[in-house]
Amino acid sequence: MTLIRITPSWQLPENQITPESGFLNRRRFMKSLIGAGLTASILPLTGCQSSSKVKNQDKFSGQEISNFTQNPNFAQVNRPVTSEDLATKYNNFYEYGGSKSIWQAAQALPLEDWKVEVSGLVKNPTTYDLDDLQKKFPLEERIYRFRCVEAWAMVIPWLGFPMRELMAAVEPNSQAKFVRFTSFYDPKITTGPGFWANGYPWPYTEGLTMAEMANELAFFAIGMYGKTISKQNGAPLRMVTPWKYGFKGAKSIVKIEFLQEKPATFWNTLVPDEYGFQANVNPTKPHPRWSQATERIVSNTPSFSWEKQPTLPYNGYGEYVASLYS
Numbered sequence: 242m243t244l245i246r247i248t249p250s251w252q253l254p255e256n257q258i259t260p261e262s263g264f265l266n267r268r269r270f271m272k273s274l275i276g277a278g279l280t281a282s283i284l285p286l287t288g289c290q291s292s293s294k295v296k297n298q299d300k301f302s303g304q305e306i307s308n309f310t311q312n313p314n315f316a317q318v319n320r321p322v323t324s325e326d327l328a329t330k331y332n333n334f335y336e337y338g339g340s341k342s343i344w345q346a347a348q349a350l351p352l353e354d355w356k357v358e359v360s361g362l363v364k365n366p367t368t369y370d371l372d373d374l375q376k377k378f379p380l381e382e383r384i385y386r387f388r389c390v391e392a393w394a395m396v397i398p399w400l401g402f403p404m405r406e407l408m409a410a411v412e413p414n415s416q417a418k419f420v421r422f423t424s425f426y427d428p429k430i431t432t433g434p435g436f437w438a439n440g441y442p443w444p445y446t447e448g449l450t451m452a453e454m455a456n457e458l459a460f461f462a463i464g465m466y467g468k469t470i471s472k473q474n475g476a477p478l479r480m481v482t483p484w485k486y487g488f489k490g491a492k493s494i495v496k497i498e499f500l501q502e503k504p505a506t507f508w509n510t511l512v513p514d515e516y517g518f519q520a521n522v523n524p525t526k527p528h529p530r531w532s533q534a535t536e537r538i539v540s541n542t543p544s545f546s547w548e549k550q551p552t553l554p555y556n557g558y559g560e561y562v563a564s565l566y567s
């Protein structure tokens with residue numbers, strides 16, 4: 242096993258410290274304190290205790306999957322696949338903490354009796370359990386580029402099924418224009434960010450248009466690296482939309498709703514000018530606080546030495562998705 246050394250956040254230059262939490266200015270901080278009441282700040286302690294009772298692994302996280310095909314259209318990209326160690330130890334998952342090192346805290350996620358409710362403007366509302374999800378949709382592997390809005394990039398071999406297979410099963414009706422994805426949230430368990438995130442618009446939600454969801458690229462991952470997906474990467478089911486910034490990819494999904502109106506989403510509600518609903522990877526559209534022209538390839542070296550490469554429009558997937566936005 243390779244030993245990973247990720248530079249601790251206190252060693253990073255200022256511009257590399259978790260910019261997704263960087264908007265936390267004093268005004269918002271005060272607002273969240275007032276909104277939540279100071280007593281709520283003792284909650285994280287209770288959460289730590291309950292996490293030790295939860296089983297670390299079961300068949301829906303970290304177990305080998307054998308019955309999948311490799312999709313030949315997505316068998317490789319023009320850079321190496323990120324090591325599994327790195328992809329599972331450098332994460333954004335605010336429910337379990339505000340740093341990149343949340344993989345242990347995320348083991349508190351309880352997968353037992355998980356259900357995914359698919360509802361709203363559909364002909365066949367369905368609640369799936371995880372056995373249903375693994376059996377109903379043929380599984381394929383797709384190697385996709387991954388680009389966080391913070392400008393770091395990885396390459397991940399996902400296992401799962403196209404979102405449009407699920408659409409075909411539940412049959413959205415003609416009124417459905419948007420879909421909202423909701424992540425697992427339980428204030429006793431998802432205590433990671435601590436008191437500063439009280440008053441935030443939990444649970445984490447994201448959304449797509451119907452055309453985006455029906456696109457060939459849009460994918461539900463239930464696995465990665467040949468195994469059921471790790472908790473820190475969003476077990477048991479997460480969204481993968483490789484032409485969009487990573488924050489679009491809601492993890493640990495419990496609900497999928499087809500709607501007429503554009504849904505409010507987590508980051509867009511908090512910081513609308515930085516996290517647009519559309520949020521496609523775009524080198525010519527800078528984030529208000531940094532350029533998006535280049536990206537840094539996450540590797541096992543200290544982050545200041547990470548290789549810089551030009552950002553590609555739609556993260557290199559323009560041939561699949563550019564027509565959605567013309």
Ligand SMILES: Nc1nc2c(c(=O)[nH]1)N[C@H]1C(S)=C(S)[C@@H](COP(=O)(O)O)O[C@H]1N2
Nearest residue numbers: 332333334335389424445487488490491492
């Ligand atoms: N529920 C939930 N989903 C989430 C997040 C989160 O904080 N909570 N972070 C998002 C962001 S900002 C990114 S970059 C990706 C990170 O995915 P990874 O940890 O698997 O690389 O997850 C996205 N999905």
Ligand SMILES: [Mo]
Nearest residue numbers: 389390487488
């Ligand atoms: Mo992100």
